[in-house]
Amino acid sequence: MTKASTVFAALAAAMVAAVSAAAPTEGERSGAIIRLLNSRAAGSPKSFVEAAEIVAEDAAKGRPLQQYVIALMAEDPMLPQSARIDAETRGRYLDASRGRIRDLAERRGNSLAWYLLSLENNDISMLRKASDGGNVQALNAWGTLSLTRALTDPSATKADIDLAVERSFSCFSRAAAEKDPNGMYNLGMCYIHGYGCEPNPLKALDCFRSAAEAGHAEAINNIGGLYRDGIAVERDLYSAARWFAKSAATGNAYGELNYALALQRGEGVEKNLVRAAELMLASARQGAPEAMNAYAEMLKSGETGAGGDEDARSAIAWFRRAASAGLPAAMENLASCHELGYGGVERSEKIATVWKIRSRAARGDRNAMAWLSQNGYSLR
Numbered sequence: 001m002t003k004a005s006t007v008f009a010a011l012a013a014a015m016v017a018a019v020s021a022a023a024p025t026e027g028e029r030s031g032a033i034i035r036l037l038n039s040r041a042a043g044s045p046k047s048f049v050e051a052a053e054i055v056a057e058d059a060a061k062g063r064p065l066q067q068y069v070i071a072l073m074a075e076d077p078m079l080p081q082s083a084r085i086d087a088e089t090r091g092r093y094l095d096a097s098r099g100r101i102r103d104l105a106e107r108r109g110n111s112l113a114w115y116l117l118s119l120e121n122n123d124i125s126m127l128r129k130a131s132d133g134g135n136v137q138a139l140n141a142w143g144t145l146s147l148t149r150a151l152t153d154p155s156a157t158k159a160d161i162d163l164a165v166e167r168s169f170s171c172f173s174r175a176a177a178e179k180d181p182n183g184m185y186n187l188g189m190c191y192i193h194g195y196g197c198e199p200n201p202l203k204a205l206d207c208f209r210s211a212a213e214a215g216h217a218e219a220i221n222n223i224g225g226l227y228r229d230g231i232a233v234e235r236d237l238y239s240a241a242r243w244f245a246k247s248a249a250t251g252n253a254y255g256e257l258n259y260a261l262a263l264q265r266g267e268g269v270e271k272n273l274v275r276a277a278e279l280m281l282a283s284a285r286q287g288a289p290e291a292m293n294a295y296a297e298m299l300k301s302g303e304t305g306a307g308g309d310e311d312a313r314s315a316i317a318w319f320r321r322a323a324s325a326g327l328p329a330a331m332e333n334l335a336s337c338h339e340l341g342y343g344g345v346e347r348s349e350k351i352a353t354v355w356k357i358r359s360r361a362a363r364g365d366r367n368a369m370a371w372l373s374q375n376g377y378s379l380r
Contacts, residue, residue, distance in 0.1 A: 029054055029058065032051045032054035032055050032066075033051075033055055033065065033066065033069055035047060035048075035050070036048065036051035036052055036055050036069065036073075037069075037137050038137065038180070038181065038182055039051055041182050042181060042182055042185070042211075042215075042216045042217055042218055042219075043216075043217045043218040043221070043250075043252045043253065043255075044215065044216070044217040044250045044251065045251040045252075046250055046251040047215065047217075047250065049083075052070070052073070052079060052080055052082075052083040053080065053082050053083055055069055055070050055083070056070050056083035056085070059071075059085075059093060064096060064097035064100045064101075065097065065101070067093035067094075067096060067097045068093065068094065068097035068100075068116060069116065070083065070085065070093065071085070071090045071093040071094045071097070072116065072119050072120055074089075074090045074093075075090070094120075098120075101113045101116055101117060102117065105117055105126075105129075109133060110133075111129070111130045111131075111132075111133030111134055111135035111138065112130070112135050112137075114126050114127075114129045114130035114133060114135065114138070115127065115130035115135045115137050115138040115141075118130055118138070124145075127141060127142055127145075128142060130142075131171065134174065134178075136175040136178050136180035136183055137182075139171040139172070139174050139175040139180075139183065140171065140172065140180070140182045140183055140186055142171050143167065143168040143170075143171030143172050143175075143186060144168070144186070146168045146171070147164055147165060147168040147195060150163075150164030150165065151164075165190075165195045167196075168186075168190070168195060168196055169190050169195060169196025169197055170196070172186040172187040172190060173187055175187075176210075179210075179214075181210075181211040181214040181215070181216040181219070182211075182216070184207045184208075184210045184211040184214075184216070184219070185207065185208065185211040185216050185218055185219045185222075187207045188203075188204040188205075188206075188207030188208045188211065188219065188222070191203040191204035191207060192204045201226070201231050201232035202232050204226075204232065205223070205226055205232040205233065207219075208220075208222045208223050208226070209223065215250070217247050217250040217251075217252035218247075218252065218254070220243055220246050220247040220250070220252070220255065221243070221244060221247035221254050221255040221258060223243045224239075224240045224241070224242075224243030224244040224246075224247065224255070224258055225240070225258065227239040227240035227243060228240035228258075228267075236268075237262070237267045237268030238268040238269075239268070240258075240267070240268050241259065241262040241267065241268030241269040242268070244258040244262055245259050245269075247259070248260075248279060253282075253286035253287065253288040253291065254283070254288060254290075256279040256282050256283035256286075256288075256291070257280065257283040257290060257291040257294065259279055260275075260276045260277075260279035260283065260291070260294070261276070261294065263275050263276035263279070264276040264280075264298070273298075273303050273304070276298070276303075277295070277298055277303065277304040280294055280295040280298060281295050283295075284318060284321075287325075289321075289322040289325035289326070289327040289330065290322075290327065292318045292319075292321050292322035292327075292330065293318070293319065293322040293327055293329050293330040293333065295318055296314075296315040296316075296317075296318035296319045296322065296330070296333065297315075299311045299312070299314050299315035300312070300315040300342070309344075312342060312343035312344065313343055313344060315337075315342075315343055316334075316337060316342070316343035316344070316345055319333050319334050319337065320334065323355075323358075323380060324380050325380075326379070326380060327362070328359040328360075328362040328363050329359075331355045331356070331358045331359035331362060332355070332356065332359045334355045335351075335353070335355035335356045335359070336352070338351045338352040338355065339352045354372075354377055357371055357372060357377075358372065358377070358379055358380065361379055362379060362380075
């Protein structure tokens, strides 16, 4: 659907993009903190940047909650330049606002305050308090954490996993009941995969539509995937391309990737290799391994231009980045490059074989994993 691996997103700071020059309304200002907290998890970098600028402006005016929030995110290198603060300002903001936030949490039981404190202190107990108090950001984060731990812990028993997925489903259901877009999206993913419930693509589609109406970029992209694959709806490549384009317009990496693939193949939209390459590169630069691999394939095939030595070297670099991120298809492409000596890499059947085995290991082949370990090779 959207990603090759985990599909849930906890809060993280942000992406870089340009923002509108129009002054925000009072309503936009009052909702900017929630937009900021929600938009990265929704995969909408443009919305994040717009909200970050508003919060930073209000923080500069001495508003303590805004100061605390922007200080929490100030050290992320992807924060837009217009919202950056130096270390001295960050410390001053935290010192001026932390006491008020802690008072809101400890004396008044404010769940948003507990959530913000959990971010600063990386404290799971604070996150749990925020979740128990009904904060939707904490409900999504706690549900995500519980689910991810259960699904990735090799020592987890079936009972452990069942309990975790039930807890996650409950968290996402509570957030969705509050009309939170991330909660609706995460609940939709539960219905797709059967986490804590029976798989139900129709209910998933309903959840994605509700989230999409609130501008959730990942949900918008997922609806495109359902139309492309004919899940819960009749297969319709035109509708799929339209949804992918809408997601791409938000700056969503996987919306960009999927719309680029539609443009590359002429699926539901007029074929346009130039625009496809632009979007594929934009997605790759955001860190989507599938886009890295697909863009490298375009370079290798000459679809981005002349296909000369420079493109060949660039293709190898992108294949390597995607392989380092654990993408099996990129590992297989590197194997092919070593078989051919493409892009200046060493022509070697031995190296090609190692990459092929890495690909099988990355897909979960235990024998391949054992072979790599026995012969002193890393997975990536």
